[in-house]
Amino acid sequence: MKNRNSLTRQLSVAMATLALVAVVVSTAAFYIVYAVLERLRIVAPLPPGVADTTGLDVGITLAACVIGVALALAVAVRLARRIVQPLGAVGEAARRIAEGDLTTRITPVRAAHGEAALLIADFNAMADRLQRMSDDVKLWNAQIAHELRTPLTILRGRLQGAKDGVFPLDDELVVGLMKQVEGLTRLVEDLRSVSLAESGRLELMVADLDLAAELLEMRPELDSMLTPAGFGLELALQPGMVRGDAARIRQAVIALVDNARRHASPCIVRIEVGFGGAGATITVADRGPGLAPGFEANAFRQFARGGASVGGSGLGLSVVQAIARAHGGDAVYRRTGDSSLFQVILPQPR
Template identity: 75%
Template sequence: MKGRIGLSRQLSVTMATLAFVAVVVSTAIFYIVYAVLERWRIVAPLPPGVADTTGLDVGIMLSACVLGIALAIAIAIRLARRIIGPLAAVDEAVRRVAKGDLTARVEAVPGAHGETALLIADFNAMADRLERMSDDVKVWNAQIAHELRTPLTILRGRLQGAKDGVFPLDDSLLVGLMKQVDGLTRLVEDLRSVSLADSGRLELRTEDVDLAAELNDMQPLLLALLTPAGFGLDLVLQAGSIRADMARIRQAVIALVDNARRYADPCTLRIEVRYTDGAAAIMVSDRGPGLPIGFEDDAFRQFARGTERSGGSGLGLAVVRGIARAHGGDVTYRRSRAGSLFCISLPGRSCARTN
């Protein structure tokens, strides 16, 4: 920007001005104080004919003024370099980020200490997060397109075939089409839930619910999911109440059951409810093989898949985590000798009852 004075020049001018003013003010104060002392006869006045100020005095004052200004300018330049160097580096990196280069980082600047070093660290951390978010958005968009492509292609192919008379438009075809539509509906709902949870906007309609009674009522639905895949169901439910959105809790439990149905070996799936220290825990355990080694931390990310053993959107565990965190809790995974265990913790006011 034209006419803009650089910070380095501003510091130099300010320091030089301060040095000049300091010399002038100190000289004026010296003469004023000396005059007062003479008036009060604390010091003896000069003899008649002796000048108050000599050429030597003026030379000394001017030399002190020039020396002070030069010293102030030197200090200002050194100080400006220590301040301007890191700020200029951050400014250049900010301009690159503003132009879309999210790989821009500020290298370590010699002489950067205190707040300037903290500024560089904070900027680099912000740039790292922006780059990760940008990469996540790209992956998110690509994964959504991939997940939607298959069911839409099947739907279009079946409908086109029915239109051309290749496939008879009978109940079997309609049932197949409805399955694809149901799959799309679940995918869209999972995407919506994960997006709302990540943005902190997942709305909950909480009320006092009895988890044992609610999960017991879900038994026919859960068996309908598990039985065709060769699984059994064992419910160990401690009666009690907690404040939660039961519709979301059902969604999370179904996601965990579906995850076990897809990836675990056929076994008796165990769902347990416990109350401890005013909080509730919903545990879903199976006989394994469990999550792949090293995949535990990534399992709850969107579209994360530890294996291609069974088809899935990779959103189920992300949905569970989003629902648990929206309640103020979390979901954890633990591997044991008996298999694997997922636990949804629901903190809050609860009241356990024994039968």
């Protein structure tokens, strides 16, 4: 409040001083100009005995000063309110956010116009982003703890059981433990990829790639993922070159195929590669139920799960999008007829 009054006072004093100086300078200039004109005989001099300045002149000058100062004060106060009120609202909201209340927003100020209104809008947008980031951090912490708890509990229980002689330390137990370790490794790698992409530090080993050749080489690995679950695989690969990281692109394709295996009923998973004006497009299509209405906008967010989700960490699609954007492209979802299409768009080399 003191700062607000101080700024208002400074504006009022400055405007009043400016008005007073303007009146004084104008009056002095009038007398100086009249004296010069009188010396140059352009105007007739006053008769002897007639005073240059009368009481009426002084009164008019003083009245002009008072009126000018009063008008300047009125304008200054009005102007100060239009400037100080929005600034005060922003300052108060900033202090509340600094104290940890990220729900603080500035209500529209009637006196705010132009840059002041833009400042309030930008502040509210910044507060919205801060709150979303804070909520995301809390969600990340809770989801990471949740995702790690199950495999770690299984590992600890199996190892403790083997130590106590409850479970025989045979190949079956070791294979089960290895699967849990692989799941943890995949989760950690997904978290690492998304975190690096969010900070803009996801490193890519970029080279010229033939997408068709890369995906054709992946077929045995993809078949081993799909066949045991009753899925088939169909490839429609248009030859063409892109500039990208082969390992990361493979990671994105595996994530999309794993997403189809988890959420679609057994069907033919079709992987297409095409080239167009937007660049190269990798499409993974299945005949699953697709994303729930209203979920499309959040499908690529970290830990997002649809209502019909089964298993998974909720990171697969976010990893795909992170890899696509790191290449300068994007990942999108479309529904065509009875098919769900997840697409990775990659720019072509220039």
